[in-house]
Each structure stands twice: as structure tokens, then as C-alpha cells.
Amino acid sequence: MDYFDVSDGKLIPDGREIDTRILVISFQSDWLYPSYQSKEMVQQMRMRHADVTYCEITSTYGHDAFLLEVDAEYALIKHFMERVFRENEESGS
Amino acid sequence: MIKDNVQLDYKIIAGIIEQGSRVLDLGCGNGELIAYLSSVRNAKVQGIELNEDAIYKCVEKGLSVFHSDIDSGLAGYPDDNFDYVILNQSLQETKKVDYVIKEALRVGKKAIIGFPNFAHYRARFMLFFRGQAPVTTSLPYHWHDTPNLRFLSIKDFRDYCKQSNLKILDSHYLSDTGIIHLFPNIFARNVIFVVTK
Numbered sequence: 001m002d003y004f005d006v007s008d009g010k011l012i013p014d015g016r017e018i019d020t021r022i023l024v025i026s027f028q029s030d031w032l033y034p035s036y037q038s039k040e041m042v043q044q045m046r047m048r049h050a051d052v053t054y055c056e057i058t059s060t061y062g063h064d065a066f067l068l069e070v071d072a073e074y075a076l077i078k079h080f081m082e083r084v085f086r087e088n089e090e091s092g093s
Numbered sequence: 094m095i096k097d098n099v100q101l102d103y104k105i106i107a108g109i110i111e112q113g114s115r116v117l118d119l120g121c122g123n124g125e126l127i128a129y130l131s132s133v134r135n136a137k138v139q140g141i142e143l144n145e146d147a148i149y150k151c152v153e154k155g156l157s158v159f160h161s162d163i164d165s166g167l168a169g170y171p172d173d174n175f176d177y178v179i180l181n182q183s184l185q186e187t188k189k190v191d192y193v194i195k196e197a198l199r200v201g202k203k204a205i206i207g208f209p210n211f212a213h214y215r216a217r218f219m220l221f222f223r224g225q226a227p228v229t230t231s232l233p234y235h236w237h238d239t240p241n242l243r244f245l246s247i248k249d250f251r252d253y254c255k256q257s258n259l260k261i262l263d264s265h266y267l268s269d270t271g272i273i274h275l276f277p278n279i280f281a282r283n284v285i286f287v288v289t290k
Contacts, residue, residue, distance in 0.1 A: 033202070042159065043169025050141075055148045055160045076152050083155035 007044075018050040021087075023080045025073060027065035028055045053080060101272075102181060102207055103129050105285055106200045109205060110134055114176040117201060119163045119193070120183030124151035139175075141166040151246075164189045170200040181207040181285070185243045191257070198290050203262065207285040212246035214279050230269060231282040247278045254263070254288060263287040 012018055024047060026038035035056045042054045059070045061066035066073065096097045103126050110116060114136045118127045121140025124147070140158040142148055150247040151158040159166055163183060178201030180193070185208050187193050191207065197204045209231035210216075216227035245253075247266070254261050266273050266281035273280050 039161070046169045046174075047171055049171070049174070051157050052159070053152060053157045055145070055152070055158075058145055072149070075149055079152045079155065086155070 012045075012048060012050075013055045018045070018048055020050075021080070021084055022050055022052045023076065024052060025066075025076060026054075027061070027063075027069065028056055029060050029062045030065055030081045032063040099129060100266055100283060102283060105178065105267075105272075106130065106181065106205055106207075107133050109263065109285075109287055110136060110177050112128050115174070116177045116179060117170075117175045118179040118181070119166065119197065120180065120186065121147075121156075122153065122157065124154050124156045124158065126179070126181060127151075127156055128154050138247065163187050163193055167193070167196040167200055172199055173202055175201040177201055177203050177205055179205045179207075181205065182209070182283075184208045185241045185245065188242065190243060194257070194259070194288075197289070198259070203287055203289045205285060205287055206250075207283060208245065208250070209283050210247050210281045211244040212248065212278050213282050217279075229282070231252065242247070247281060247284050250284070254286075259288045259290065261286055261288055 022043055023036050026033065026035040028035065038054065042052050045052045055063065055076055057069050060070045061068045101102065105127065110130060112134055113145065114134065115173055116130055116136045116138045118138065121127055121142045124140055127138035127140050127207040131138045135182065138156065139240065140151055140156060141163060142151065142158055143162045145160065148158055178197040180197065182265055184190065184206055194204065206225045211232070213229060215229045216232060219225055219227040219229070224231045228235060233243070263286070266277035267283040268280055269282055277284065
């Protein structure tokens with residue numbers, strides 16, 4: 001996974017505006033994917049004027065947290081997706 | 094959505110910003126203010142908030158928010174990314190005040206700063222006659238449970254702006270009953286300044 005690299009325009013080509021809303025979730029005790037790295041991603045996306053929401057969920061389950069903190073994840077993703085669907089419907093796309 | 098029983102400071106801030114402004118609220122809490130600004134001024138809003146439960150409430154309202162403290166939350170935003178950066182009732186809880194105001198005026202063209210006036214006459218009376226740290230409507234906490242780190246008056250903030258070469262573009266003084274104009278440093282419970290570099 002450490003070789004997974006979307007930097008330098010691989011994910012978002014240079015010169016393109018991002019019109020996709022992005023939700024980034026991290027878990028406090030996950031040392032494999034630490035929150036500071038998620039924050040770095042958010043900062044990079046900010047530099048490109050992306051609309052990003054970020055939340056660090058409190059958890060003591062380490063890297064397994066994403067399998068166990070289901071309620072918090074579910075609430076964030078559900079409300080985020082509801083907004084995206086609502087906006088898509090309003091814009092007719 | 095909030096309609097009639099809107100707080101006076103929210104209405105004043107909505108009156109300050111232009112239609113469709115890009116707005117960042119530092120310490121946005123449950124997102125009531127930015128949801129209101131999005132609704133009545135069609136503002137493009139974002140928030141920064143430290144409290145996790147408040148972040149869930151913001152996302153529930155469909156708001157874009159960043160989970161962070163105010164002191165480090167502005168890193169990564171390009172210069173002039175926002176028309177307004179709001180610090181409403183959060184400046185007094187900020188550790189690095191000078192840095193946060195400078196960063197707010199880097200990422201935003203103007204800053205809207207609202208805070209409780211520590212020199213309000215009730216606070217003065219309580220300190221002078223009762224010899225106790227003030228507990229008032231706008232400063233509702235006791236010394237042992239207050240989140241406030243800074244205790245400033247309107248005059249203090251004006252002096253700060255002068256020393257830091259910040260221009261005060263507008264000021265609104267709020268009492269218990271509404272907006273006031275006379276002797277604000279004595280009678281204003283809260284104040285909202287609009288500042289720029």
C-alpha cells in the first residue's frame with residue numbers, strides 16, 4: 001500500500017478545477033494510516049480549491065477502527081451522500 | 094433551517110457579507126451561523142471546528158467542515174481563498190491570537206471578528222464592588238470552567254489593530270436589547286468588527 005501514489009497530478013490532472021465534493025475520515029488511533037497524513041491530503045486538496053470535509057473519529061481500536069466504529073462512519077457518509085444527491089438532483093445531473 | 098428566532102449577531106454578520114460570498118467560519122460549532130449565511134445570502138461556506146460531535150452536526154446539515162483546532166486549521170489554504178473569515182465568539186478561546194488573525198487575513202480578504210466586551214459595565218461593577226471575576230450574560234462562565242483564554246475590551250482590540258496595522262472597516266455594538274452607538278466600551282455586551290490588512 002505504501003507504493004500507492006496519487007500525487008503530482010495522477011489523481012487530479014494539473015490545471016483542472018475539482019468540482020467533486022470530498023469526504024476524508026481518519027481514526028485517532030490508526031498508526032498505519034495516521035490522521036496527520038489524512039490532514040496532509042486535505043491540505044493538498046485545499047490548495048486546488050477542492051470542497052473537502054474532514055473528520056477524525058475518536059477510537060482506541062487502531063487500524064481496525066474502520067471495521068468497528070460503524071455508527072460514526074455511517075452517520076458521516078450517509079449525511080455527506082445525502083447532500084451530494086440533493087445537489088445533483090437540484091442541478092439536474 | 095433557522096428563520097425567525099435568529100441571534101442578532103448572525104443577522105448582523107449576514108448584513109455584512111455580500112450575496113454569494115465565500116466564507117470560512119473558524120470555530121463554527123454546530124454550524125448554525127454558516128447554515129444561516131448559506132440560506133439567506135447564498136454564501137459558499139466552510140467551517141473549522143475542534144469538537145467531534147459538532148462536526149457530526151455540521152455534516153448532518155450538509156456543511157463542509159474541517160475537524161481541527163483554530164490555531165493550526167488554516168494551513169494549506171491558498172491566499173485570498175475566501176471573501177470573509179469569521180471568528181465569532183472564538184477569538185477569546187484562541188491560543189495564538191496574532192498568528193490566527195494574520196492567517197485569517199492571508200486566506201481571507203476581510204475578517205469578521207466578534208467577541209464579548211470585558212469592559213461592559215456589569216463586568217466592571219462585579220469586579221469593582223463585589224471583588225469577583227465577572228460572570229455576565231456574555232461572559233457566563235466561572236473562572237474555573239471558562240474556555241476563554243483572553244479577556245479583552247473594545248478599546249483593547251482597537252489598540253491591537255492600530256499596533257498591527259489592521260484597518261477597521263466597520264463595527265457593530267450589541268447590548269442586551271439591541272444595537273447601541275453611545276459609549277460602546279461601557280454599554281456593549283458584544284462587538285463585531287470587520288477588519289482588513
